[in-house]
Amino acid sequence: METNETQLIHRARRGDADAFESLVALHERFVYNLALRTLGNADDAADTAQEAFVRAWVALPAFRQDSLFRTWLYRIVLNLCINRLPRLRRELKDLTHDEMTEVPEPAASTPDPLNSLEAQEQRAFLHREIDRLPEQYRLLVSLRYQHELSYDEIASLLDLPVGTVKTGLFRAKARLREKLSTFKKEFA
Amino acid sequence: MSFLMDDPIEDALHTYALAETPANFSNKIMRQVRSTKNASMQFHLTWMDYALGLFLALLPAAGFLIWISLPQLALLQLEFQLQLLLTGILQPALVISLAVAGLMLFSVFLVSLNFLLRPRWWLA
Numbered sequence: 056m057e058t059n060e061t062q063l064i065h066r067a068r069r070g071d072a073d074a075f076e077s078l079v080a081l082h083e084r085f086v087y088n089l090a091l092r093t094l095g096n097a098d099d100a101a102d103t104a105q106e107a108f109v110r111a112w113v114a115l116p117a118f119r120q121d122s123l124f125r126t127w128l129y130r131i132v133l134n135l136c137i138n139r140l141p142r143l144r145r146e147l148k149d150l151t152h153d154e155m156t157e158v159p160e161p162a163a164s165t166p167d168p169l170n171s172l173e174a175q176e177q178r179a180f181l182h183r184e185i186d187r188l189p190e191q192y193r194l195l196v197s198l199r200y201q202h203e204l205s206y207d208e209i210a211s212l213l214d215l216p217v218g219t220v221k222t223g224l225f226r227a228k229a230r231l232r233e234k235l236s237t238f239k240k241e242f243a
Numbered sequence: 244m245s246f247l248m249d250d251p252i253e254d255a256l257h258t259y260a261l262a263e264t265p266a267n268f269s270n271k272i273m274r275q276v277r278s279t280k281n282a283s284m285q286f287h288l289t290w291m292d293y294a295l296g297l298f299l300a301l302l303p304a305a306g307f308l309i310w311i312s313l314p315q316l317a318l319l320q321l322e323f324q325l326q327l328l329l330t331g332i333l334q335p336a337l338v339i340s341l342a343v344a345g346l347m348l349f350s351v352f353l354v355s356l357n358f359l360l361r362p363r364w365w366l367a
Contacts, residue, residue: 061360071279072273075273075276076269079269079272079273080269081278083264083268083269083272084261084263084264085261087262087264087265087268088261088262091262097262097265101264101265101268104264104268104272105268105271105272105275108272108275108276108278109272109275109279111278112276112279113279125282157272174251177251177255178254178255178258181251181252181255181256182255182258182259185255185256185259194366196256196259197259198258199256200256200259201259201261206289228252228256231252231255232252235251235252
């Protein structure tokens with residue numbers, strides 16, 4: 056698929072709109088979701104994703120292929136998101152201030168004694184809470200778990216130290232843990 | 244307690260699904276893309292290139308015209324200044340100036356080469 060994508064990029068760089076359409080088909084869902092999770096609004100996300108693809112089309116001949124096309128595209132989307140949410144850049148930088156020297160590794164998987172229905176409710180609750188996280192955490196969660204980027208890739212994309220990315224994700228999980236605790240008490 | 248909770252949280256994060264794109268999303272994108280010019284890799288000249296070319300082509304002719312239309316006295320003064328420059332204490336300064344000018348010209352050549360060989364996507 057990568058070779059296919061490389062060929063599509065090569066053709067699109069020469070102005071082949073059909074090749075670019077194939078690239079859009081490959082990436083539209085990820086681009087849209089990145090904008091959606093960052094901006095938290097479907098209409099804004101659709102506009103931003105559309106604008107990102109148009110910008111990518113215009114700038115494609117300058118794409119040097121020394122980074123992944125996906126990462127390059129995400130950078131365009133994020134810049135557009137930051138234009139719409141100027142405070143996002145500051146909030147991401149602020150994560151650096153309370154960076155943890157050592158971020159604990161996630162705990163090993165423990166069997167959950169919850170029954171299926173309860174587990175489903177809990178999962179749905181957590182998904183809603185992920186959507187309610189502050190945008191800087193939502194962005195990190197989306198990049199890590201939806202787009203499956205490594206810590207290094209996220210750090211490079213957001214121009215942040217890797218430690219800050221890990222801290223941000225740890226804090227996002229801590230918030231979710233707090234919410235889950237409240238949910239469990241109410242449920243009980 | 245928190246260890247027991249980490250599992251549902253990891254589970255929720257890993258099952259945090261991608262949302263569906265709006266209907267006809269790629270069609271909307273492509274409609275806009277097709278109406279937007281892509282600065283493809285092909286070589287093309289802009290009005291600025293023509294203007295610059297014309298200016299450079301006219302430069303020697305303008306220099307020649309200025310030289311022949313100068314009054315005799317001014318011409319003599321210029322030749323005298325040139326002789327002064329080529330001899331005596333000003334010679335090392337002239338050599339250094341020429342070397343610096345040559346270096347700058349070479350840098351300009353390299354920059355222009357880079358400019359010509361790279362696509363000018365920002366013109367689109």
